[in-house]
Amino acid sequence: xxxxxxxxxxxxxxxxAAPPSDMHRHFGxxxxxxxxxxxxxxxxxxxFAVHRCVLAARSSVFMAELFGPMKExxxxxxxxxxxxxxxxxxxxxxxxTDSLPPMDDEQEVVVMAQHLLVAADTYNLERLKLLCxxxxxxxxxxxxxxxxxxxxxxxxxxxxxxxxxxxxASPGNILKAVVANDGFEHVRRSCPSVxxxxxxxxxx
Amino acid sequence: xxxxxxxxxxxxxxxxAAPPSDMHRHFGxxxxxxxxxxxxxxxxxxxFAVHRCVLAARSSVFMAELFGPMKExxxxxxxxxxxxxxxxxxxxxxxxTDSLPPMDDEQEVVVMAQHLLVAADTYNLERLKLLCxxxxxxxxxxxxxxxxxxxxxxxxxxxxxxxxxxxxASPGNILKAVVANDGFEHVRRSCPSVxxxxxxxxxx
Numbered sequence: 001x002x003x004x005x006x007x008x009x010x011x012x013x014x015x016x017a018a019p020p021s022d023m024h025r026h027f028g029x030x031x032x033x034x035x036x037x038x039x040x041x042x043x044x045x046x047x048f049a050v051h052r053c054v055l056a057a058r059s060s061v062f063m064a065e066l067f068g069p070m071k072e073x074x075x076x077x078x079x080x081x082x083x084x085x086x087x088x089x090x091x092x093x094x095x096x097t098d099s100l101p102p103m104d105d106e107q108e109v110v111v112m113a114q115h116l117l118v119a120a121d122t123y124n125l126e127r128l129k130l131l132c133x134x135x136x137x138x139x140x141x142x143x144x145x146x147x148x149x150x151x152x153x154x155x156x157x158x159x160x161x162x163x164x165x166x167x168x169a170s171p172g173n174i175l176k177a178v179v180a181n182d183g184f185e186h187v188r189r190s191c192p193s194v195x196x197x198x199x200x201x202x203x204x
Numbered sequence: 205x206x207x208x209x210x211x212x213x214x215x216x217x218x219x220x221a222a223p224p225s226d227m228h229r230h231f232g233x234x235x236x237x238x239x240x241x242x243x244x245x246x247x248x249x250x251x252f253a254v255h256r257c258v259l260a261a262r263s264s265v266f267m268a269e270l271f272g273p274m275k276e277x278x279x280x281x282x283x284x285x286x287x288x289x290x291x292x293x294x295x296x297x298x299x300x301t302d303s304l305p306p307m308d309d310e311q312e313v314v315v316m317a318q319h320l321l322v323a324a325d326t327y328n329l330e331r332l333k334l335l336c337x338x339x340x341x342x343x344x345x346x347x348x349x350x351x352x353x354x355x356x357x358x359x360x361x362x363x364x365x366x367x368x369x370x371x372x373a374s375p376g377n378i379l380k381a382v383v384a385n386d387g388f389e390h391v392r393r394s395c396p397s398v399x400x401x402x403x404x405x406x407x408x
Contacts, residue, residue: 016341016363018334021302023227023262030261036271038242038257053242053255057234058227067240098225130222137220159220 024097027054031096039066040077044085047077048092058095059123087115094128100135109135110144114151121155133160140167142176146183153194161194165201174202228301231258235300243270244281248289251281252296262299263327291319298332304339313339314348318355325359337364344371346380350387357398365398369405378406 030036030051037049055062065078080088090112093101100116103109113135120128136148137160145167152161168174178184187195234240234255241253259266269282284292294316297305304320307313317339324332340352341364349371356365372378382388391399 016334016338016367018338019331021225021228022331023231023302024225026261027227030257035267036257036260051257053234053240053257056240057230063239098227127223127226130220134220134222163220 024099027096028093030054031092041088042077042079043083043088046085046089048088050092055095059125061123083119084115087112087119090116091119091123091125091128094125094131098127100131106139107143110139110148113139114144114147117151117155117157129155129157133157136160137163140164142173143180144183145173145177146181146187149194149198150183150187150190153191165198168198169202228303231300232297234258235296245292246281246283247287247292250289250293252292254296259299263329265327287323288319291316291323294320295323295327295329295332298329298335302331304335310343311347314343314352317343318348318351321355321359321361333359333361337361340364341367344368346377347384348387349377349381350385350391353398353402354387354391354394357395369402372402373406 031054034049037051039050039052039055041048041050052062052066056066057063090101093099094116100112103112113132117129117132117136119125120132136144136151140148140163145164149161149164149168151157152164168177184195235258238253241255243254243256243259245252245254256266256270260270261267294305297303298320304316307316317336321333321336321340323329324336340348340355344352344367349368353365353368353372355361356368372381388399
């Protein structure tokens, strides 16, 4: 007997909704357990046992380095220069969980975000870069505005650069920033053009 | 010169928010490209090249099978019996992206959700199980209520079983379900106790 399906349709009031995604928790556990890790990175005197395919899935640079035709001899361990171990560790946390590690200290947040922004640019981790920009925007103050401006210029973060300009448009903030540390000296040496740009912007 | 940090704090109006997580997209691409795949599953005459650590991260059963002390000889390929290729493919989609594959046909949704519920229970994919329960609740009708009731009973889905009872509490729905197909015959053979439970519930 065939009955047309239409006549079956009686809406049920009890609808059920599944919980949100828990991939980040699963991969976070994979990172901390190290189960099945198949490559080791050496960074700043520390070693990190990780999973090639996870790094490759998340970063086109790691994909080329670990699986591409130009892949290096990565049977044993891969050294990484020019990065602190704690920055690499935080980057791994992002790669496996899609979030920044917890950071309590306000100053630590800014310094880590600055380092991670550079790492994100190096390994083409677009969303990590945006998370760092978010942190740097939301935690901007006079003690870090100048170095953040230099970073924004060097890593093509247009919105972050604009926000630095906006922050430094206040004479009070400029003065505090100059007094605070040698951030402007750093800008003057590393990217003098952006300093000229700032001066032009602030001139009447 | 040290200046107390407090006096720097000037709130900036322009706050920036990073975009939502894109891990599911990255791992979905890893699955479809097959880059770096290190194990092959043979299911229903088809082969699937996948990544051990991804399956292990998401399923404790795959973790034990692929990395545990009791791991089988998984150097070449791993055969899986009792599952259709399209169900395994949909399960892989969930494992890599944390979502169900797109399904257009209403009938296909229910049949696939029924098969995936069994697979989710086999591989301990708790969230997949809940997604299937969600689908089965939201797409319940007389043509599938009986087989869904049997599944709910066999896989300990309390909420789903209650919803089936609620749906079948209407004499019209019961009659339509009996007329539609041999679903009740299936229930009578595979889990007769739940049929008795239903009869007891519906008796005045």
